[in-house]
Amino acid sequence: MGVKDYIRTRFFPHIWCPGCGHGTVLNSLLTAIEKLGLSKNDIVFVSGIGCSSRISGYVDFHTLHTIHGRAVAFATGVKMSRPGLNIIVPMGDGDALAIGGNHFIHAARRNIDLTAIVMNNRIYGMTGGQFSPLSGYGIKATTAPYYNIDHGFDIAELSVAAGATFVARSTTYHVKQLTNIFCKAILHKGFSVVEVLSQCPTYFGRKNNAGSAVDMMEFYKNNTIPKGSKAKEENSDLIERGIFVQKELPEYCEEYDKIIKIAKNRG
Amino acid sequence: MGRPELKEHIINKDWCKGCGICVHFCPKNVLELDSDAKVYAARPEDCIYCRLCELRCPDLAIEVKKVTFNERKDKIRSGQ
Numbered sequence: 001m002g003v004k005d006y007i008r009t010r011f012f013p014h015i016w017c018p019g020c021g022h023g024t025v026l027n028s029l030l031t032a033i034e035k036l037g038l039s040k041n042d043i044v045f046v047s048g049i050g051c052s053s054r055i056s057g058y059v060d061f062h063t064l065h066t067i068h069g070r071a072v073a074f075a076t077g078v079k080m081s082r083p084g085l086n087i088i089v090p091m092g093d094g095d096a097l098a099i100g101g102n103h104f105i106h107a108a109r110r111n112i113d114l115t116a117i118v119m120n121n122r123i124y125g126m127t128g129g130q131f132s133p134l135s136g137y138g139i140k141a142t143t144a145p146y147y148n149i150d151h152g153f154d155i156a157e158l159s160v161a162a163g164a165t166f167v168a169r170s171t172t173y174h175v176k177q178l179t180n181i182f183c184k185a186i187l188h189k190g191f192s193v194v195e196v197l198s199q200c201p202t203y204f205g206r207k208n209n210a211g212s213a214v215d216m217m218e219f220y221k222n223n224t225i226p227k228g229s230k231a232k233e234e235n236s237d238l239i240e241r242g243i244f245v246q247k248e249l250p251e252y253c254e255e256y257d258k259i260i261k262i263a264k265n266r267g
Numbered sequence: 268m269g270r271p272e273l274k275e276h277i278i279n280k281d282w283c284k285g286c287g288i289c290v291h292f293c294p295k296n297v298l299e300l301d302s303d304a305k306v307y308a309a310r311p312e313d314c315i316y317c318r319l320c321e322l323r324c325p326d327l328a329i330e331v332k333k334v335t336f337n338e339r340k341d342k343i344r345s346g347q
Contacts, residue, residue, distance in 0.1 A: 001326065004327070004330075008328065012326075012327070013281065013284065013326060013328075014326070016325065017284075017327065018284035018285060018286040019284070019286030019287070019288060019327055021325065021326070021329070023325025023326055024288075024323055024324070024325045026325075026327070027322060027323070027324060027325065027327055028322065030327075031322060042346040135283070156295075166321070172323070172325075173324040175323050179322070199343055201286075212286075212287070213286050213287075213288055213325075214286070214288055214291040217288065217291075217292070
């Protein structure tokens with residue numbers, strides 16, 4: 001398997017719990033990178049804090065493990081100084097949309113060429129199961145012992161509204177679709193967002209009687225539908241997966257280069 | 268070109284955490300957990316080389332190897 005060539009085997013087995021969806025995301029991401037035939041030296045992983053962000057420690061690329069919520073900000077810096085590199089920003093739902101919410105929407109607005117991967121397990125796993133902005137109404141968490149009264153974001157709709165030029169969603173059950181989406185997201189020029197529904201059997205699962213990792217993946221299998229499916233009209237609780245937006249708009253680094261040229265010609 | 272043929276399941280027992288995702292979602296029910304809650308190929312002859320266990324494994328603990336073109340050629344030549 002070529003996938004093993006892309007990891008730092010000395011850190012394995014990894015710290016994620018048995019059945020954690022983040023491992024499948026790592027697997028799928030490496031499969032996509034192998035499929036694209038990218039060189040290790042052309043890839044940078046920039047992550048923040050959280051279970052999901054540990055991913056950057058396990059991959060054998062250029063990696064940057066930064067502060068909570070600021071992964072996109074650091075990634076912007078890397079991309080601006082080295083526009084030739086492929087930047088992948090794996091984040092958790094809390095990292096991307098609570099602490100890093102502003103960085104996220106503004107990077108989407110600028111259309112800077114980053115691949116943001118939001119591993120949505122709807123909980124803060126590493127710190128003990130507090131509810132996140134993606135937990136949603138009625139969900140139980142350590143900090144919501146009765147039930148959560150906050151409503152969750154829809155990452156896809158939020159990203160589209162913020163101006164991301166590639167927005168997609170898949171789950172850890174639909175690995176083949178997920179790998180294809182990762183390939184397209186990495187190749188896309190501009191800000192691409194991939195939301196992955198990823199199970200947390202330890203905190204989210206236990207608190208909400210969602211069962212084991214297998215049961216949670218069965219849920220993804222039975223409660224998600226391809227985008228545009230008619231089943232959504234009959235049952236609005238079904239979650240759509242697929243590519244929501246894929247469009248071309250001027251990319252931030254290229255536009256910035258143009259300004260530099262104009263300024264130099266004047267001087 | 269025929270269907271890819273399974274050679275073996277390479278399972279890294281040190282990395283396997285026994286979550287059972289591969290066992291549950293195997294379309295041909297090839298895999299099982301042993302007494303240490305580690306996966307093993309109980310019925311490798313049923314494997315159709317879909318590689319879904321390898322792709323879904325959160326611990327990167329399974330690798331499904333297929334018979335390569337040259338190995339197949341040698342097999343046919345030797346009359347097996």
